[in-house]
Amino acid sequence: MYFSNTGHTQAIAERIAAATGSELVGVQAKVPYTPADLDWEDQTSRSYQEMHAGKIRPAIEPIDPKKIASATTVFLGFPLWWSAAPRTIDTLLDNVDLTGKDVHPFCTSGTTPIADAITKLRENYPDIRWHTGRRFATSLTRDEIQDWATED
Numbered sequence: 001m002y003f004s005n006t007g008h009t010q011a012i013a014e015r016i017a018a019a020t021g022s023e024l025v026g027v028q029a030k031v032p033y034t035p036a037d038l039d040w041e042d043q044t045s046r047s048y049q050e051m052h053a054g055k056i057r058p059a060i061e062p063i064d065p066k067k068i069a070s071a072t073t074v075f076l077g078f079p080l081w082w083s084a085a086p087r088t089i090d091t092l093l094d095n096v097d098l099t100g101k102d103v104h105p106f107c108t109s110g111t112t113p114i115a116d117a118i119t120k121l122r123e124n125y126p127d128i129r130w131h132t133g134r135r136f137a138t139s140l141t142r143d144e145i146q147d148w149a150t151e152d
């Protein structure tokens with residue numbers, strides 16, 4: 001499962017799905033993010049406002065619960081926004097029950113590592129069996145994916 005606006009995380013998610021034989025499920029915001037929404041230098045932009053306010057949960061398109069119910073392992077991908085998972089991921093985790101499932105978080109980012117984002121996800125969603133996450137470069141190979149997907 002992945003959230004992606006400019007295609008980086010989607011490209012990695014597609015490779016993870018192919019390497020692990022997983023179904024690909026995209027998380028779509030009900031109101032898509034425009035380039036202006038994604039301007040991190042503009043403190044009035046939608047992304048800035050969402051990430052710097054309190055408990056904001058942007059609406060997402062519904063996800064068929066049947067797609068998730070039978071899964072025991074979920075690879076959950078997102079871009080880092082201000083070192084964190086975007087709020088759409090919180091909306092997803094509030095609406096789709098991943099309790100007891102093995103969830104492998106992954107991200108893409110300019111430079112920031114994933115650690116702080118995972119710390120927050122673990123704090124906010126303690127019933128999920130979080131595995132070691134990973135930040136991926138877009139040059140990722142199939143062997144690297146398979147090593148990560150099976151290592152813990």
Ligand SMILES: Cc1cc2nc3c(=O)[nH]c(=O)nc-3n(C[C@H](O)[C@H](O)[C@H](O)COP(=O)(O)O)c2cc1C
Pocket residue numbers: 003004005006007008009010038039040047048078079080081082083084108109110111112
């Ligand atoms: C609003 C916003 C905030 C971002 N914040 C960070 C950040 O804190 N650290 C970082 O390394 N990259 C940051 N980036 C870069 C994205 O994480 C990076 O471009 C990512 O690969 C985008 O993924 P996508 O193409 O799947 O949407 C930010 C990008 C946006 C749009």
